[in-house]
Amino acid sequence: MQIGVPKEIKNLEFRVGLSPSSVRALTEQGHQVLVEADAGVGAGFSNANYQQAGATIVAAAEAWQQAMVVKVKEPLPKEYDYLQKEQLLFTYLHLAASRELTEALMHSGATAIAYETVEKNHQRPLLTPMSMIAGRLSVQFGARFLEKQQGGRGILLGGIPGVTPGHVVVLGGGIVGTEATKMAVGLGARVTLIDINLDRLNQLEELFGSRVQLLYSNSANIDMAVSQADLLIGAVLVPGRRPPTLVSRSQVQQMPDGAVIVDVAVDQGGCIETVRSTSHSEPVYVESGVLHYGVPNMPGAVPRTATEALNNSTLPYVLKLANLGLGALDTDAALAEGLNVVSHQLVHPAVQATFPDLA
Incomplete structure (x- = not known):
């Protein structure tokens, strides 16, 4: 699978969706990872670090055009145009706080899985x-x-x-x-x-x-x-x-x-x-x-610590999605709980309760 890692654009957000070590784990399994130039600089990861791990350094638009996009924070309005049909987005979403983002994801046709709603044994391992x-x-x-x-x-x-x-x-x-x-x-x-x-x-x-x-x-x-x-x-x-x-x-x-x-x-x-x-x-x-x-x-505020800590938890799920696509949701009940939006539909019960007219 081709996986894109855009640079975060939220105010002073220096975390990055995949660390170089996570990129290496993906490329070793045959996946192609395209990282936006300087996406990891704020967390202490250079473009060279990513290239040594097997990634290709690209512009923002190309990072967003991949089959799966791995981020940290929710897309901001200026990124909504990057959302596209059949794209898999894996990131924190917190849709209950943003009707605008919820509607943008539904309109795009993208599949959105939220870190914060992945649930295993009544715990939220990615949160x-x-x-x-x-x-x-x-x-x-x-x-x-x-x-x-x-x-x-x-x-x-x-x-x-x-x-x-x-x-x-x-x-x-x-x-x-x-x-x-x-x-x-x-x-x-x-x-x-x-x-x-x-x-x-x-x-x-x-x-x-x-x-x-x-x-x-x-x-x-x-x-x-x-x-x-x-x-x-x-x-x-x-x-x-x-x-x-x-x-x-x-x-x-x-x-x-x-x-x-x-x-x-x-x-x-x-x-x-x-x-x-x-x-x-x-x-x-x-x-x-x-x-x-x-x-x-x-x-x-502590992007190096936070990126490494987040990747320790997200990488197993990223690998499952990269290897199986949406079929991973059928084999991993915890990951299935993370599904928020698919095929223009809002499907997560808690978010549906927040926006009942969108359900």
Whole structure:
């Protein structure tokens, strides 16, 4: 199969769909890989690295014209014209956050498989590595923007002996929330984690013990915790759908001036009412005296780590698709769960629920 790897064009997105080692694995099995010039430079992979792995370096249009296109992020409007009938697109899509992209994919006739909806044993193996990175970065970025020079409260999350540490509130106890909590605890912050799943709260108690305050998710607990937060992290995932709004505008207004919100769920629409998408070049804005960080492609800040971590998970599926085409969906139930759009039809149930008129 011929496989195209375009350069990502999202703001300051330096990840790349295939690393040179993944290209080598594909070419060794007889596949042809065409990589857009400089697609991997931001992640530390030169054109020569790809050529040594067996790839051909091409222009953007040629990378998009292949039978399968492997990316990291969803196509942006200027890329919609590249979408074509019988093309297989394998990337993160997050269609629930974009009706425009959903309609463009349906109109094109392309087959779109989304990393984030591939499901195996009730886990999402292609979302996990980026969720881990985003969770860890959420605290790293939160700590940065709490600095006074960045517009924050001037709080050191870990404090020092004799000075109260900062308070981190995490909404959601999944992978993102767990990784954020690990980072915050490691820095010495006071941490409150809120989740609606009692079984998960019990698991987290075994992991963190008394170092983390674990609360059941209800409006009273959220209201209390948010009003005291120096750093509020949204870590809610409802696969294929927009997450519920857990924090209202009025609750944000109760937060201290200079507090920071990092909503990792922004790529699906966000779980905090006042959050909107930002970018790596302009990551924050202030509303109600609170700094809001809403970058939807957070792992793009560490492209080398993120590309290698993502490829560790995606390569087995890329190889199956390259070897079997869409027949891979018949042999791999997890991969079949990733199918979002095919033959001009929206087929993923969760996305259908978001856009019922398109189903």
